[in-house]
Amino acid sequence: MRRGLAPVLEGRTIFAARLNRPDLRWPLPERMAERLTGARVLRLGRRSKYLLAELSTGETLIVHLGMSGRILVSGVALGHFVHDHPAPQKHDHVVFEIEGGARITFNDPRRFGAMDLTATDALDRHRLLAGLGPEPLGNGFHELYLTGRLGGRQTPIKAALLDQRVVAGLGNIYVCEALHRAGISPLRQAGRIAAARLATLVPAIRTVLTEAIEAGGSSLRDYRQADGELGYFQHNFRVYGREGKPCPTPGCPGTIRRVVQSGRSTFYCPQCQR
């Protein structure tokens, strides 16, 4: 999402912001439209699943897509196509008009998404960002860190990896996929994973994320890239959503199972994940 939006946002001024309702998951920030209008986007960053638009006003706009959120760019050339402004859709909650003709529309049927505005120099202390663990693709995420962080924990590894304080930015799909690649059962207690297996988990997580980003993400129902195109990593899922299908691990006779852990679906192969 960040990669798709950066070219149309970075260095550009926000000409207008239209709020079609006062809240998403939480109330939108006080006077949000006024605080954004006329601001230039210096840089579009990301931390965990939060998009961070650093503004010339000294504030940063924080955006989270929740489960069903989409951000759509129209009115400018993206790749080979000029995407005309589409007809307004139900659940278009926030619309930005950008210098250069781009329109950025935030659409979110379930409204689990969120936006906030906060002083850039206090960004690290923002309540949504303060407790986050290391970035899985960054230097702070490695075997030693993981061993230390998971040591003694009784919770299943699946739940631990979904805990954003342990590692930031992993969701249900990518945790399932990474555990399968590492040969670790999602049911296994986090504190009781052999060091050798934990060592494979770090590269497994990195590989899954890198491949998924390269594929433009995973489109199941709602997700679209910034240009409206579908992501296609869903075609590379090895376990997610594949209950009853044969395990794709070469030589593995297993069948993918679905179980529920802390209220979320887990998909795994009981044969090759231990």
Add this chain to the structure above:
DNA sequence: CTGCCCCCCTGCCTGC
């Protein structure tokens, strides 16, 4: 602090 459970909300699909 840990682990668990509920909740926020809409839409879509299945089965009866």
Add this chain to the structure above:
DNA sequence: TGCAGGCAGGGGGGCA
């Protein structure tokens, strides 16, 4: 055709 129930890429908050 209608309706109930289950499910969905997240994550805050309350509870024991």
